[in-house]
Amino acid sequence: MSARDVILARVRAAVEGVPDVEIPRSYRGPEPATDGLVDLLADRVRDYKAVVHVVEEAGVAALVADSLAARGVRRLVVPEGFPETWLPSGGFERIGDEPRLSAADLDTADGILTTCAVAVAETGTIVLDAGEGQGRRALTLLPDYHLCVVRQDQIESGVPGAVARLDPARPLTWISGPSATSDIELNRVEGVHGPRTLEVVVVTSG
Amino acid sequence: MSRTFLGMPGTVSMMGYSGKETFPENAAKAVRNSQLRFNLRKATGTIRGRRASVVGELPDWPDLRQAGKAIKDHTLRNLDTYLVRLEEAVTKAGGHVHWARDAAEANRIVTDLVKATGETQVVKVKSMATQEIGLNEALHAEGITAYETDLAELIVQLGDDWPSHILVPAIHRNRSEIREIFVRHMSEWGRPAPERLTDEPAALAEAARLHLRERFLATKVAISGANFMVAETGTLVVLESEGNGRMCLTLPETLISVVGIEKLVPTWRDLEVFLQLLPRSSTGERMNPYTSMWTGATEGQEFHLVLLDNGRTGVLADDLGRQALRCIRCSACLNVCPVYERSGGHAYGSVYPGPIGAILTPQLRGMGSELDRSLPYASSLCGACYEVCPVAIDIPSVLIELRGRSRHPVAERAGMAAAGWVFKRQGRLARAQRMGGRMRRLVPKRLPGPLGGWTDTRDLPAIPKESFRDWWNRTDGGAR
Numbered sequence: 245m246s247a248r249d250v251i252l253a254r255v256r257a258a259v260e261g262v263p264d265v266e267i268p269r270s271y272r273g274p275e276p277a278t279d280g281l282v283d284l285l286a287d288r289v290r291d292y293k294a295v296v297h298v299v300e301e302a303g304v305a306a307l308v309a310d311s312l313a314a315r316g317v318r319r320l321v322v323p324e325g326f327p328e329t330w331l332p333s334g335g336f337e338r339i340g341d342e343p344r345l346s347a348a349d350l351d352t353a354d355g356i357l358t359t360c361a362v363a364v365a366e367t368g369t370i371v372l373d374a375g376e377g378q379g380r381r382a383l384t385l386l387p388d389y390h391l392c393v394v395r396q397d398q399i400e401s402g403v404p405g406a407v408a409r410l411d412p413a414r415p416l417t418w419i420s421g422p423s424a425t426s427d428i429e430l431n432r433v434e435g436v437h438g439p440r441t442l443e444v445v446v447v448t449s450g
Numbered sequence: 451m452s453r454t455f456l457g458m459p460g461t462v463s464m465m466g467y468s469g470k471e472t473f474p475e476n477a478a479k480a481v482r483n484s485q486l487r488f489n490l491r492k493a494t495g496t497i498r499g500r501r502a503s504v505v506g507e508l509p510d511w512p513d514l515r516q517a518g519k520a521i522k523d524h525t526l527r528n529l530d531t532y533l534v535r536l537e538e539a540v541t542k543a544g545g546h547v548h549w550a551r552d553a554a555e556a557n558r559i560v561t562d563l564v565k566a567t568g569e570t571q572v573v574k575v576k577s578m579a580t581q582e583i584g585l586n587e588a589l590h591a592e593g594i595t596a597y598e599t600d601l602a603e604l605i606v607q608l609g610d611d612w613p614s615h616i617l618v619p620a621i622h623r624n625r626s627e628i629r630e631i632f633v634r635h636m637s638e639w640g641r642p643a644p645e646r647l648t649d650e651p652a653a654l655a656e657a658a659r660l661h662l663r664e665r666f667l668a669t670k671v672a673i674s675g676a677n678f679m680v681a682e683t684g685t686l687v688v689l690e691s692e693g694n695g696r697m698c699l700t701l702p703e704t705l706i707s708v709v710g711i712e713k714l715v716p717t718w719r720d721l722e723v724f725l726q727l728l729p730r731s732s733t734g735e736r737m738n739p740y741t742s743m744w745t746g747a748t749e750g751q752e753f754h755l756v757l758l759d760n761g762r763t764g765v766l767a768d769d770l771g772r773q774a775l776r777c778i779r780c781s782a783c784l785n786v787c788p789v790y791e792r793s794g795g796h797a798y799g800s801v802y803p804g805p806i807g808a809i810l811t812p813q814l815r816g817m818g819s820e821l822d823r824s825l826p827y828a829s830s831l832c833g834a835c836y837e838v839c840p841v842a843i844d845i846p847s848v849l850i851e852l853r854g855r856s857r858h859p860v861a862e863r864a865g866m867a868a869a870g871w872v873f874k875r876q877g878r879l880a881r882a883q884r885m886g887g888r889m890r891r892l893v894p895k896r897l898p899g900p901l902g903g904w905t906d907t908r909d910l911p912a913i914p915k916e917s918f919r920d921w922w923n924r925t926d927g928g929a930r
Contacts, residue, residue, distance in 0.1 A: 247549040248537075251711065254763035255530040262769075264527050267520040271513035271723070288736065347667045347701055367729075367737035380749050381700045381742075385693065404722040412683040412718050413543075415748045418725075418741035423693040426733050427602035427618055428625055428651040430493040436601060436655045437662065438693025438740060 274405035281365040281399045282446055288368025292421020293434050294442040301447055304330040304393065308357065311443055312336050315389055317354040321345070323379030326359060330393055341379050350382060355389035356439075361416075362409050363394045366402045368421065370394060370444065373414040381415055390439040392419075396449045472824035476797035477789075486794050489624045494785045500734025501782060501838070507736070508726065517723045519842040522776035525681075525714050526766060532681035532714050533757065539684025543746020545753040550708075552760050553583035559756050560585060560673065560706055561592050567704050569594075569671045575688065575698045576600035577675025578616060578779055579708050579758055581801045582814075585673070596673065597639070597665055599694035601658050608635040614795030614803060616781040617732050622794050625649040632657050640665060655692075662694065672698035676709045677778065678724060679755075682717045685745045686755070689728060689738045699742050704752040711757050712766075712775040724778060727840035731780035761814040770851050774810045776841040781806075783835035783845060789828055798825065805835035809848040817856050826852035861900035883917040890915070 245253070286296045299307050309332035312320065320336045331338075339345070339353060359377035360370045370392055372378045384390050400406045410416060423438030434440065480486060505511055525532055537547045550556035564572055572589070574580065574596050586596040598607040605620035606613050609631040613619030620628065629649040636643040641661045647653060674695070678687040686707055688695050699705060715721065729738045747753045766772050784790045784804030795803035799821045800811040808825045817823045826849045829835075835845045858866075872878050890913035897905045916924075924930075 247551045247555060250551055251549055251757070251759045251763065252530050252533065254759065255533070255711075255766065258763050258767035258772075259527050259529065262527050265520050265523045267524055268513070268516050271510040271517055273722075291736075292739070351663075351667060364737070369737045374749075381696065385696050385700060403725050404719075407719060407722040407725070412680065412685045412743065413745055415745075416741075416743040417696065418737065418743075420735070420737035420739050422739070423691070424739045425601045425655055425692045426497075427600070427605070427620060427692075428628060428654055429489070430496045430618060430621065431651060432733075432735070433651040433655050435652065436659055436692035436694070437599075437666070437697055 272402060272404065274408050275401045277397075277399065277401065281401055282396055282448060284401075285363055285365040285368065285394070285399055286444075286446060288365065289370075289421065289442075289444050290368075292368055292424075292442075294368075294421050294444055296444045296446065298446045298448060301449070304445060304447055305332050307445060308332055308391065308393075309335055311391060311445075312355070315355065315441070315443075317389065319352070319354045321350065321353045321356045321379075321383055321387060323356075323358055323377055323383055325376030325378075326357060327377065331357075341383060345383075347382065347386060350386035353387045355391060356383050356387045357391045357393075358384060359393050359395075360398060362406045363399045364401075364403055364406045365399050369406070370419050371406060371410060372417045372419065373410060374416075375414065381417055384417065384419070385438055388439055389441045389443070390419075390422075391443045391445070393445045393447060395447050399446075471799075472820045473793075473797055473799070473828045474824060476799065476821075477793035477828070480793045480797050483794075485624070486622055487792060489622055490791055490794055492624075493618070493621050494791050497734050497785045501731060501785070502734075504730045504734055504736055508730070514723055514726055515840055515842055518727050518778075518840055519776060521715055521720050521723060522712075522841055523773075525716055526712065526772060526775055528716075529711065529714065529766070532716055533711060535681040536679055536684060536714060537757075539680075539682065540746055540753075540755055541684075543684050545684070545746040545755055548754060548756045550756055550758050550760070556583050556708060556756055556758050556760065557585055557588035560708060561589060561594065563704070563706055563754055564589065564594050564671055565592070567671050569669075571595050571597065571669055572671045572673050573597050573599050573665060573669045573698050573702065574603075575672065575674040575690070575695045576603050576619075577673070577708065578801060579675045579710050580673060581613065583708070583758070583760060585708065597662075597669070599662055599666070599698060600690075601655065601692055601694075604658055604662070605631055608632065608639060612796055613801060615784060616779050616802065616804070616806075617784075618781075622796070625651060625654065628654055632661075636661050662697075666694075666697040666701055670702050671704045671706070672702040674698055674705065674707045676707050676713055677728065678721065679709055679714050680716075680718050680721065681714050683745055685718065685743050687721065687741065687743050689741045691733065691739045693740055696740055696742055699744065700749075702751070704754070706754045706756065708756045708758055710762055711759055712762055712777075728778055728780055731778075731782040731838065731840040765810075765813045768813065771809070771813050771848055773843050774806065774813060774848065776843055777806050777810065778841060780840055782838040782840065783843075786834040786838050788830060788832065788834070793828070798828065800825075805829060805845045805849075806843070809843075809845055809852060812852055812856075817852075823856040826850075826856060859900065859903075861903075865901065880917070880919065884920070886913050887915050887917065 361373035602620040615621040632643040
C-alpha cells in the first residue's frame with residue numbers, strides 16, 4: 245500500500261463510529277458598511293505605527309507627491325494598472341515591472357506604490373491580491389517603503405466580510421502595519437525583513 | 451547539547467532531549483535559574499495582558515471559540531474526505547502532493563526534492579512540524595544546510611540551543627543574551643553582526659535584517675509549514691510578523707511545505723473564524739503583520755506539499771485525546787500556565803512544551819520513557835489553559851486521563867490497592883476509621899518510606915476522633 249493509502253486507512257479506522265458535529269456560526273458575519281469605517285481603519289492602522297492619511301479623490305495625487313518628497317523617494321515602483329489620476333506628474337523616477345524586475349533591482353528601489361483589494365477596519369489590515377495596481381507579491385516585500393491607496397468602498401468592517409470578498413485562487417497578502425517582531429522579550433518592534441515603513445492613504449467617496 | 455531521536459524503533463520519532471530525566475528533575479534545575487525565571491515572568495506577563503485586552507474587544511469571542519472547536523472536530527471526523535479533496539485542489543492548481551507516514555519518510559521526501567534541484571542551501575520559515583521531525587538534522591546529514599529565518603529561530607540556531615516556546619522559541623533569552631549570541635555566532639553562518647551592536651530590540655532586529663538579506667535574495671529553495679490548509683480550494687495559509695515568511699514563500703523558485711494532516715479546514719469561509727482566533731490568542735494583536743495565502747504553484751513557482759502523519763492518526767483514534775489535534779499552535783496555554791512560567795519550555799523535553807505539550811507529546815511519542823510518563827503531571831490542574839484555549843481543548847481532563855494510563859510507582863499502586871480493599875466493604879471501612887480515630891495522635895506529619903513523596907508537597911488531613919457514620923448512629927442524626 246502507498247503511504248497515501250495507509251494514512252487514509254488509518255484515518256478511517258480511527259474515526260469509525262465517531263458522531264459528526266454541527267458548526268454553530270453565531271459569531272458576527274459580514275456587516276454593511278457605515279460612515280465610521282474610515283476613521284476606525286485609520287485608527288487601527290495607526291496603532292501599528294503606520295502613517296495614515298484620509299483625503300478626497302481630488303487630493304490623492306498631491307498627497308502622494310508630498311509623501312514621496314517627505315520620504316525622499318527617487319526610484320518608485322508603480323505596478324501596472326495603478327490609476328494614473330492618483331499619480332503626481334513628476335518628482336520621481338517611475339519603474340515598471342515589465343519586463344520583470346530582478347530581486348536585486350527591487351531591493352534597490354526606494355519604494356512601492358500600490359492599490360489594494362480589500363481593507364479590514366476592525367483589525368487595521370489591507371489585503372493585496374496581486375491584481376490591477378498591486379503587482380506580484382515580491383513588489384511590496386523588498387522595497388523598504390510601501391505606500392498603499394485604499395478606496396472607501398473597499399473597507400469591510402471585520403474579517404468575515406473581507407474573506408467573503410476575496411478570491412482564494414489569487415495569491416493573497418494580508419498586511420497589518422509595517423514588518424515587526426515580538427521575538428525579543430515579547431515586545432513588538434517594528435522593522436525586520438519586510439518594508440519598515442507603511443503609509444496608507446484612504447480615499448473617501450465624496 | 452545532544453540531539454537524539456527519542457522514538458522507539460517502529461513507532462513515532464520526534465525530536466527532543468535525550469529523555470533520561472523527568473519533568474520534575476528538569477523543572478527543579480530550571481527554577482534555580484533566576485535569569486530564566488525573570489525572562490519568562492516578564493515575557494509571559496506582557497503577552498497575557500495583551501491577549502486579554504484584544505480578546506475582550508470582540509463581543510462574539512465565545513461564539514468564535516465554539517465555531518473554531520466545531521470546525522476542527524468536524525474536520526477531524528471527516529479527515530479522509532477532506533485530505534483527498536485538498537490533494538485534488540492542490541494538484542489541480544499545479545502543486546505536487548506527497549504523503550509521509552512518519553518522520554523518516556517526510557525527511558526523505560524533502561531531502562530528495564531538494565537534491566533534485568541541485569541546491570545545497572535552503573531557507574526556512576519557522577515550522578513546528580519540521581522541528582518535530584528533525585528536518586534540519588536530516589538535511590545536514592545529506593550535505594544540505596537549512597537556514598532558519600525567523601528571528602527567534604535564528605537566535606536558537608546561532609546559539610546551538612533548543613526552542614522553549616511554540617511561538618517565541620527564544621523566549622528564555624533576554625536582549626543582552628541575544629546580543630551576545632549575535633556578536634559571537636553570526637559570522638559563523640554568514641554576514642557578521644554590525645560593529646558596536648547594542649542590545650536595543652530595534653538594533654537587534656536590524657542586525658537580523660542585514661544578516662539574512664542576501665540569503666533571501668540568493669537562495670532558490672524554501673521550506674515552510676502552514677497554519678491552515680483549505681480543503682475546498684487547496685489554499686495554504688501562513689501567519690507571521692517579520693516578513694521572513696513572505697521572503698521564503700515568494701522569492702525562491704521551489705517551495706516545499708511540510709504540514710501535519712490535522713491542519714485542515716474544510717472551506718474557505720472557515721478562515722474567517724481562525725484569522726480572528728489565532729492572532730489575538732498568540733501574539734495578542736488584532737492581526738499579525740503579514741498573512742500569506744497561496745493556492746498551488748503560484749507566480750511561476752514549483753510547489754510541493756508534504757502531508758505528515760507521524761503519530762497523528764494514533765491520537766485521532768483516542769476518544770478523549772483526539773481533541774489535542776484541534777490545536778492551532780497559538781501558545782496561549784503556555785503563557786497563562788503557572789508551571790510553564792516557572793519551569794520554562796526546556797523542562798518538557800519536547801518541541802511541544804507547556805500544557806498542550808504535556809498532552810500532545812505523550813500521545814504522539816507514547817509513554818515509554820520516564821520523561822514522557824512524567825509530562826501529564828507537569829500541571830497543577832488549575833484550568834487556566836482550558837479557559838484561554840481558542841479551540842476549547844479541555845487540557846486538564848486529558849492530563850488526568852493520561853495520568854491514569856501511565857504506570858504508577860509501586861508504593862502508590864500498593865496504597866491504592868489497599869484503599870480499594872478497604873473501601874470495598876462497609877465493615878472494613880468502619881473498622882479502619884475507628885482504628886484511625888484511636889491512633890490519630892501517632893500519625894506523623896511526614897509519611898515514612900516511599901509514601902513520604904506524597905506528604906512532601908501536601909499536608910495530611912487531620913483525622914477526626916469519630917467518623918460521621920459513628921456520630922450519626924450514636925446521636926441518631928444529632929437528635930440525642
